[in-house]
Amino acid sequence: MRIPAGAPMPFWLGLRNKMPLLSKFSRPTLGTIAVISTVVLTGAAVFAVTVYPKIENDYYKNAQAMERAQLRGTREDFAYGKRVWSDPFEKK
Numbered sequence: 001m002r003i004p005a006g007a008p009m010p011f012w013l014g015l016r017n018k019m020p021l022l023s024k025f026s027r028p029t030l031g032t033i034a035v036i037s038t039v040v041l042t043g044a045a046v047f048a049v050t051v052y053p054k055i056e057n058d059y060y061k062n063a064q065a066m067e068r069a070q071l072r073g074t075r076e077d078f079a080y081g082k083r084v085w086s087d088p089f090e091k092k
Helices: 011-018 020-024 030-055 057-070 075-079
Strands: none
Touching: 011 020, 030 057
C-alpha cells in the first residue's frame, strides 16, 4: 500500500513495510487479542497465588514468624480450650 509523503502511517503498516516477512501474517483480530490476554492474565494470577509463595518460602516463613511475635499470647491462649494444631506428619 502506498501512502503519500508526510501522511501518518499506522504502526502495523510501517512495521510490515520495514520487514517484508511480516506481510505473510494478517493483523490479529480483537477476539484473538482478548483470548490471548485473558490466558496470559489468568496464568500470571495462578503463578502469583500458587507458585510464587512456594519459590519464596523463606520470606513467607519469616513474615509469619514476625506477625506471630507481635501477638500477645501463646497458641494455647488463642485456642480457647480446644486442642492446639500440630503437624500430623512431623517426625517424633
